Amino acid sequence: MIYLTRVENFNAAHKLSNPAWSDEKNEAVFGKCANVNWHGHNYELHVTIKGNPDPDTGFVFNAKILGEIIKNEVIEKIDHRNLNMDVAFMAGKFTSAENLAIGIWDQLAPHLPASVQLHSIKLYETPRIYVEYFGTHSGL
Template sequence: MIHITRRERFSAAHKLWIADWSEDQNFAVFGKCANPNWHGHNYDLFVTVKGPVDPKTGFVVDLRFLSDLLKDKVIQFLDHKNINLDTPFMKDKMSSTENIAVAIWDQIESEIKSKGADIHCVKVQETENNYVEFYG
């Protein structure tokens, strides 16, 4: 079993806020991530796929396919967008890094499988020190 990883980057704004909580409670739980005027990150996205090596191509999947898939299904909906307002696959979801990772997995899983591979991990790095890894 071989694992290959593609990295993409996107910049996006979001806010962590629960509408039926008080402002004090939101700030107590989410801190500066509850800023009423939003805040942003320069995210790194790492998608690792796994599978057998095709004996003809020598690939698990064509990295050009993976790059195009991520741009078409994920990056165009996140880059320079407000995740809470502009990203259809995040509608009605808290825009936590955890939920972003799960939503990205859901956006691309079937197309990865159609190429004979599986997603091993979706890693979303929000800051230099904070990242989420989702293994399905």
């Protein structure tokens, strides 16, 4: 089994707040991330797929085509957008990095060929904070 990772970048804004909580509690829990005027991140996205090399090409999957799938199904929908307001696949969901990684997985998985499997989504929110998702969740 070979693992292939494609790295992409995007910028997006969001706000973390629980509407059932007071402004004070949201600020206590989420800090600057609960800013009423939003805040943004320069995200780094690592998409890892796995499979066996094709005997004719030596590729698990063509990295250029993987990049096009990521661009079409994810980047075009979230780059320079407000995750809370502009991104259909995040509608009604808490826009944490964790939930965003799950949403990205759900966007990509149906568009990959049967010859490979999506292995993981690694999403860096900052250079020091990232989440990894391996495809098992019980709803958002």
